[in-house]
Amino acid sequence: MEKILTGIRSTGTPHLGNILGVMIPSINIANMNEKNSSFIFIADLHSMVQINNIKTVKNNTYQIAAAWLAFGLNTENCLFYRQSDVSEVTELAWYFSCFFPYQRLTLVHSFKNEVKKKISLGLFSYPILMAADILLYNASIIPVGKDQLQHIEIARRIATSFNKRINEKLFVLPNAFLQKEAMSVPGTDGEKMSKSKNNWINIFSANEILKKQIMSIRTDNKSLKEKKNPEQDYIMSLYKLVAPSEKINEMKEKYIKGGYGYLEAKISLYEMILHKFSKERKKFFSFMKKKSLLDHILYSGAKKAKNVAIERLNKIRKCLRLNSIKL
Template sequence: MEKMLTGIRSTGIPHLGNILGVIIPSISIANKKAKHSSFIFIADLHSMVQIENIKIIKNNTYQIAAAWLAFGLDIDNCLFYRQSDVSYVTELAWYFNCFYPYQRLALSHAFKKNKMKEIEKISVGLFTYPILMAADILLYNAKIIPVGKDQLQHIEIARRIAYFFNKKIGKKLFVLPNAFLQKKNMFVLGTDGKKMSKSQKNYINIFSSDEVLKKQIMSIRTDSKSVEEKKDPETDYIMSLYSLIAPLEKIEIMKKRYLKGGYGYFEAKVALYEYIIHKFSSERKKFFSFMKNKPLLDHILALGAKKAKSIAHERLNWIRKHLKFNSID
């Protein structure tokens, strides 16, 4: 039975790119798989490399939990938990730190990108970020890992760690994980045409108020063509986002309007806004309802953590045995 695992960092409310690229496809897999073969966690430990204020991370965690639940995650079928509640993962990460070559880890894209800027501000946590991510995956021997395109290198590092560790110990302790990509949603454009990202502030948050959501959509960058001029639907950012969420017949109607002319970008933005409000109306209501009941969110995450701990405890004892350490009581 192949296990599936994925997580989102506690850096804020999941934006449209997170929802289309990770949340919806992950829920689709998790709700169909055998009971307790899917692991979905909120990566609050990973978030510490970016956010130092624990109160902010905690509130972000509630928002992410509410988003997953609003989109219909079946918590009776999968293990849904807060990363920091299963501390066994940090022990496994330490073992990987001690076995994995420094030089290979230094090739990580995230580290190299930040190294070019201000190396004196880079934490050890940022450098070893892929190691903790590998521990998240390999602790449960997860095989299917839904990720965005930008996370492919991290999955490859996890595969190398599994292979390297297995070879060092002489036992197949870990299966090699595989990235699962939704081809249609691998790369969701932000309002500026670049990859949608909170750090770039080019995201669309469907859980915003109507006013804020409309403002975000109206900020989508366009060219200077007039209403009367024909427009290219293949290069337009509004059309790109609309095509990811609307049914085929609506997409074709908007394409024809672009190619015919007499259809302005303002009208296209209004159409995108109205369709988002329509398509995600139920999820928006559920999200706000969950956010008003944080004790319920704590209870749900605690139940998931209890199940995950039981599995992680058994797995880590198995790993400890092959490392010649004593078992955990």
């Protein structure tokens, strides 16, 4: 049984790019897959690299959980848990960190891009913890965006190295499942949607905030009367991702014909998002009022994940000639 693993850091409410590119495809896979073959976790430990306020991390975790559930994740068919509730992952990360070469970690993009700043040891060792997330459960399929491919390669290197060291196939080599959709969701500036770039659209925002985000989408300076190219417009790019085909064709015709302004196009996008995600928005706000229920769901998933993790970790300890006492 091939295992699929997906994690999202608890850095805040998932934006439209997260939802379309990662969450919906992962939910579809998890709901159709064999029971308990899909691992979906909220990476609260990873998020601490960026956020040091524990209360913020906790609240963000609730928002991520509410979003997954609002979009229909069947938690009876998968393991849905909070990363920090399965402490075995940090023990495995320590073993990996003792064997993985320091110099190779200095070449990781996420470290090199931040090296001029005051960075934490957590950011430096981020790929090691990510490898532990994957290899602890022997997950073989990892849905990721293009920016995470290097981290999957590190996990493969670690798995290969350990297998050779102990002369046993202890770890399955994980494979990246590249989600093209995740790379094609533009932000309000046309670049890949990202919270760090502040170009994101939060469908769970209050109406006035959501509208303000959409109104900030960058456009050219063509007048209302002028014809516009629907293939070179960020509003149109987003509209294609959320609207039905007949509505997309209607907007295209208006662009080509002329006499249709960007303001009107933005309003159409705003109204379409409200319409398309009305049920999910309602469910999200409902879950956010029931945090004890969210805790129960996450703890239930963590218990299942922990059972798998303990069994796997005992095998790893034996291979490392460490004690494997069942506590």
